[in-house]
Amino acid sequence: xxxxxxxxxxxxxxxxxxxxxxxKDDKTYSKILGLxxxxxxxxxxxxxxxxxxxxxxxxxxxSSKGRNGSYDLEINQYIKGVLLTDRRDRQRYYIGDIVExxxxxxxxRKTVILEKPMLLKNGILMKINTAKIPRLMGKENTMINELTxxxxxxxxxxxxxxxxxxxxxxxxxxxAILRIDREAHVPGLTNRIKDMLENKx
Amino acid sequence: xxxxASSLNKPELIVNGKRIDGxxxxxLRPLKIEAGVLKNADGxxxxxxxxxxxxxxxxxxxxxxxxxxxxxxxxxxxxYSMASFSGLNxxxxxxxxxxxxxxxxxxxxxxxxxVDLAQFPGSEIxxxxxxxQSDGGTRAAGITAASVAxxxxxxxMKDLVYAVSAARIEDKVSIDVNMIEDNYSDADIPxxxxxxxxxxxxxxxxxxxxxxxxxxxxxxxxxxxKTISKIQKDALKKSYEExxxxxxxx
Numbered sequence: 204x205x206x207x208x209x210x211x212x213x214x215x216x217x218x219x220x221x222x223x224x225x226x227k228d229d230k231t232y233s234k235i236l237g238l239x240x241x242x243x244x245x246x247x248x249x250x251x252x253x254x255x256x257x258x259x260x261x262x263x264x265x266s267s268k269g270r271n272g273s274y275d276l277e278i279n280q281y282i283k284g285v286l287l288t289d290r291r292d293r294q295r296y297y298i299g300d301i302v303e304x305x306x307x308x309x310x311x312r313k314t315v316i317l318e319k320p321m322l323l324k325n326g327i328l329m330k331i332n333t334a335k336i337p338r339l340m341g342k343e344n345t346m347i348n349e350l351t352x353x354x355x356x357x358x359x360x361x362x363x364x365x366x367x368x369x370x371x372x373x374x375x376x377x378x379a380i381l382r383i384d385r386e387a388h389v390p391g392l393t394n395r396i397k398d399m400l401e402n403k404x
Numbered sequence: 405x406x407x408x409a410s411s412l413n414k415p416e417l418i419v420n421g422k423r424i425d426g427x428x429x430x431x432l433r434p435l436k437i438e439a440g441v442l443k444n445a446d447g448x449x450x451x452x453x454x455x456x457x458x459x460x461x462x463x464x465x466x467x468x469x470x471x472x473x474x475x476x477x478x479x480x481x482x483x484y485s486m487a488s489f490s491g492l493n494x495x496x497x498x499x500x501x502x503x504x505x506x507x508x509x510x511x512x513x514x515x516x517x518x519v520d521l522a523q524f525p526g527s528e529i530x531x532x533x534x535x536x537q538s539d540g541g542t543r544a545a546g547i548t549a550a551s552v553a554x555x556x557x558x559x560x561m562k563d564l565v566y567a568v569s570a571a572r573i574e575d576k577v578s579i580d581v582n583m584i585e586d587n588y589s590d591a592d593i594p595x596x597x598x599x600x601x602x603x604x605x606x607x608x609x610x611x612x613x614x615x616x617x618x619x620x621x622x623x624x625x626x627x628x629x630k631t632i633s634k635i636q637k638d639a640l641k642k643s644y645e646e647x648x649x650x651x652x653x654x
Contacts, residue, residue, distance in 0.1 A: 207637075207640075207641045207644075209555065209564050209636075209637050209640060210518075210555055210560070210561045210562065210563055210564045211561075211562055211563030211564050211598070211599065211600040213600075223560060225520075225562065232562070232600065234520055234560035234561060234562065235555070235558060235559075235560050235561075236555045236556070236558070236640050236641075248558060249558070249644060250447075250556070250557065250558030251558045252465065252524070252558055252559065252560075254523065280464065280465065280466040280467070281464070281465050281466045281467045281468075281524065281526070281527040281528075283467075311475065311525065311526070312525050312526075313525060313526045313527075332558070334558065385647060386647055386651075388644055388647070388648070389647060389648050389651050391651070395651075
């Protein structure tokens with residue numbers, strides 16, 4: 204059973220280290236607006252702000268170029284991405300390029316150093332709230348695999364909320380992603396998306 | 405600008421045991437809040453409280469300018485402003501007035517106590533409070549709406565704060581005063597409360613009350629706060645519930 208919780212609402216009578224909660228006087232309180240699942244004891248945020256973690260896959264846009272093969276990336280409103288490339292690396296990037304990378308290092312929780320860059324070409328970039336990213340991926344990537352299969356597109360998802368889509372049917376994929384963003388909190392989403400994409404064919 | 409309020413033209417504030425607009429002493433004006441009204445803001449809320457109309461937008465956390473940035477935590481920057489058409493007096497005609505600067509500061513202080521600032525070092529969270537129409541108690545209305553807008557933006561915070569003003573009208577303690585009562589009342593005390601443990605986050609005071617009246621005002625505010633908190637929560641979950649309802653009917 205899921206129910207709404209609000210900032211400051213007590214969710215557990217005992218102290219418990221859950222995401223998006225804090226402990227006060229041996230009780231657990233919510234810090235955000237979300238849904239609390241009583242059976243699994245987990246708090247699902249309805250909106251959240253991305254906090255970088257090691258090995259997070261992110262998508263960014265090159266915003267400036269340094270001298271020795273380093274690039275600055277815009278990945279979030281306040282977290283800056285830095286990409287360091289080797290001189291032997293043949294790939295050159297230009298301002299405005301969309302790049303996917305993995306977080307290698309986090310500096311003072313404000314700057315993330317990226318590795319394993321991959322240039323994303325000829326696609327379209329969109330942004331959804333980071334709270335909906337796990338839903339867009341689905342359990343063991345089931346949702347995203349279904350989406351790419353049924354629409355015949357290529358989709359890259361960044362933990363920071365950016366989603367990149369390429370392919371002829373990208374408008375249908377965008378429609379589906381917006382629907383996931385809107386309906387992520389209603390159970391049975393995977394089936395609805397599947398129905399939506401199959402029936403239109 | 406002529407100050408319309410003076411002791412010479414003071415109206416009867418209590419008529420037949422009721423207040424000037426027919427309310428009881430502990431009765432709130434009708435309150436309506438809607439969350440997520442602005443598409444381009446990270447979080448927003450629109451509130452109508454009596455004749456007050458307030459629009460709040462929240463942006464951030466975003467990179468703070470260097471002079472403001474704190475390497476250990478986020479900085480809250482609230483900006484309260486009254487639209488030039490919001491009241492009878494000449495508001496919003498030039499730079500922020502002394503009063504607007506004051507209210508911006510106290511609002512920033514209220515939210516600095518509840519928002520989890522340590523999570524976003526070096527950043528800034530902007531709260532823009534725009535008073536579209538004013539009828540007394542706008543700082544309380546602004547804080548109540550800003551709280552909803554922050555939760556709507558997904559910013560982690562310890563509590564959903566509400567604010568309401570108390571006043572002494574002659575010998576009666578009352579809450580949520582309107583413009584006329586505000587101008588002529590004998591004491592004006594805006595409160596901001598953190599409902600989890602009833603911590604007082606803002607208390608401003610102008611006029612005079614006895615110790616007992618102060619205690620009575622606090623109790624009245626906390627009692628009325630239950631209603632305000634419920635309206636805030638309903639506003640936050642409304643848009644999500646509407647989507648759920650579409651599927652429940654099918």
